[in-house]
Amino acid sequence: MKIFFGSFMILCLLSSTQAVARDTRLMLPIFEAMNSRGSERLNENEIQFFFGEQPHPPIIESFGTFVSNKKTNAFARKDKTACEWAFLSAMLSFQKRALTKGGDAVINIHSYYKKEDVSSEHEYMCGAGAIVAGVTFRGEVVKLRLGSTKGSSSASANSQAVLSEDYPVDAKLKMIKQLFEDGLITEEEAAAKRSKILEQLN
Numbered sequence: 001m002k003i004f005f006g007s008f009m010i011l012c013l014l015s016s017t018q019a020v021a022r023d024t025r026l027m028l029p030i031f032e033a034m035n036s037r038g039s040e041r042l043n044e045n046e047i048q049f050f051f052g053e054q055p056h057p058p059i060i061e062s063f064g065t066f067v068s069n070k071k072t073n074a075f076a077r078k079d080k081t082a083c084e085w086a087f088l089s090a091m092l093s094f095q096k097r098a099l100t101k102g103g104d105a106v107i108n109i110h111s112y113y114k115k116e117d118v119s120s121e122h123e124y125m126c127g128a129g130a131i132v133a134g135v136t137f138r139g140e141v142v143k144l145r146l147g148s149t150k151g152s153s154s155a156s157a158n159s160q161a162v163l164s165e166d167y168p169v170d171a172k173l174k175m176i177k178q179l180f181e182d183g184l185i186t187e188e189e190a191a192a193k194r195s196k197i198l199e200q201l202n
Helices: 002-020 030-034 039-043 079-101 152-162 169-181 187-201
Strands: 024-029 048-051 059-073 105-113 116-118 123-128 132-144
Touching: 024 030, 024 079, 030 039, 030 079, 030 123, 030 169, 039 079, 059 079, 059 105, 079 105, 079 123, 079 132, 105 123, 116 123, 169 187
Parallel strands: 048 105
Antiparallel strands: 024 123, 059 132, 105 116, 105 132, 123 132
């Protein structure tokens, strides 16, 4: 009996250790994270964000490349929810850095979780564990050409993403709705994009 109980406890301990040590690499939609709960704080300052190779206005001045590494409590949370909190924390850190340096944008934002460099206009990498979720980005803080309309370049990049063949249809439709509600595209443009997406399904 003692041997059985001891073996059982060892198995429980090993299972618990493996659960705590879990570090699942996830690729999640940037658009959904940028519009998740709490993301309104990213709109409190005139700081723009450009992921991967998203086009942006000409650069007036560069203040350097920086890393934003943030973790959040993942216990009893869904991986996606915890990752979006970590994502938001990382972006707010970039926002603060840009304001401190005198920049108005962060460009070429790459996922850099545990130094794994991943560039994408649509997705970011998150390390999801049983206790902690983490997101790490690298990005260049810059000042863009004066007179550029806030969100206009991001809107253009998001519009391209909407029509990308490798982007999920439900996410495309949700993105169109959000772009329209944010006033970044007109009702006619939204209808045209929805129509083009539906045509691709046939």
